[in-house]
Amino acid sequence: MPTLGTALTPEQLSKGSCWTLNVDIQGYARSHGSGLATQACAGRGFRVLADPPASAHRVKTALLEDGYPCWMAIDDLKGQAIARSNWRPRLLDAESIQKRLPFVLRWLKDAAQIPNHYLWGGTIGPDLDCSGLVQTAFASQSLWLPRDAYQQERFCSPVAVRPGNDQLLRPGDLLFFGTAQRCTHVAIHLGQGRYMHSSGQEHGRNGIGIDSIHPSDQHPVACHYRSELRGAGRVTRCHDGSTLP
Secondary structure: OOOOOOEOOHHHOOOOOEEEEOOOEEEEOOOOOOOEEEEEOOOOEEEEOOOOOOOOOEEEEEEOOOOOEEEEEHHHHOOOEEEEOOOOOOOOOHHHHHHHHHHHHHHHHHHHOOOOOEOOOOOOOOOEOHHHHHHHHHHOOOOOOOOOHHHHHHHOEEEOOEOOEOOOOOOOOEEEEEOOOOEEEEEEEEEOOEEEEEEOOOOOOOEEEEEEOOOOOOOHHHHHHHHOEEEEEEOOOOOOOOOOO
């Protein structure tokens, strides 16, 4: 294993080694191609999952804070990370998390004021995808959630909701949308049934916007997602860094 604090070189990318990024890095979905899975900002950590072959251009990694696997370009990493020990999560209780939610919502509203577009795999900003917006908003207060919308749904404590009825929802709860089989979209509840989300071009706003689960909101985006509302969840725990299915 590399000595703690040493700068990354390709030869040191051995299975199990852990690193802290000095720069923002793209996390790709595969060992080749341009498709993003996620992004990692400077200061985040990652673990190497497998020794890269000598001719490899990317290395398979897992981000330490959420256990999320992705491929990173070796050339992008040269000299741009330092060796570290494994990550120790700070696991807050539900009461402590609740106290931080007003700051999560403030970060969210500030992010919406910056020009942005929907970006599949985006977690750094200003361009974000739906679950990237949620994860990054909570991470701004050191509250780590899983990366993907369906993982966030499984991670939260369920809260009953249906179109037009927000009685049990609190600001900071998550709303989940999709089909009967799978969650495909997530938003953050602001209050009174209104939610903020980053949505794409086909059925969304191509960026961060506000919609409502109430039938009185007849905007086409609100109508589309209201028809796909699956449920809601409350964040009552922090991610421990393990890999989720």
